[in-house]
Amino acid sequence: MSVLYREPGASGWPVLWGPLFAAAGYLLELLAGDRPHTLLWVFVAAGLSLFFAAWVFARRRFLAVAVTDTELRQGAERLPVERIESASDVPTPLGTRVLGGSWSVPRKYTELPLRLDDGTVVLAWARDPERLRAALERARRT
Known part of the structure; x- marks a missing residue:
């Protein structure tokens, strides 16, 4: 991994x-x-x-963020990569759940909306959301 x-x-x-x-x-x-x-x-x-x-x-x-071949880890929450359907051009509806168990995206971090396989949208977050998006795309291809 x-x-x-x-x-x-x-x-x-x-x-x-x-x-x-x-x-x-x-x-x-x-x-x-x-x-x-x-x-x-x-x-x-x-x-x-x-x-x-x-x-x-x-x-x-x-506040730790990690992407491996199999999962996205946001704080204490882990999300399998195969559940992520899209990480690009995802609209963010009001009241979208934030990954990691917080009510909002941590301060000094930028949100990255993700569409999951069941159609729900969640907010991932990172200091560099473009690198996070690229890593998620790479993980989804493997």
Whole structure:
């Protein structure tokens, strides 16, 4: 099973923000002439790192997009590729269901209407909908 398109949802670099903010606070305390509170800054770094790790984990779980030979994955929802009838020039009726379990397309993502084999229309979403459409077309041909 090969991956034809992939958006991870988030990169791991925000986890480094905690130690960077803590190091900046530590250096500011040093520059101010005070004795820095090292243990406090270690706890700040650890706490912020845990917070941002949870944030990255959630984004990777709920905002990841992938197309393989057999399925389209949008967040936690999986749709078999053989159910997709069309990914081009599909009108979007009002109240169309969004894939991934959300009420709307996630912010900073673009919708891509898909017509399924039973005639229903659903909204897929991606940061690059043209590449997603091309990957779905490629998956449908294989």
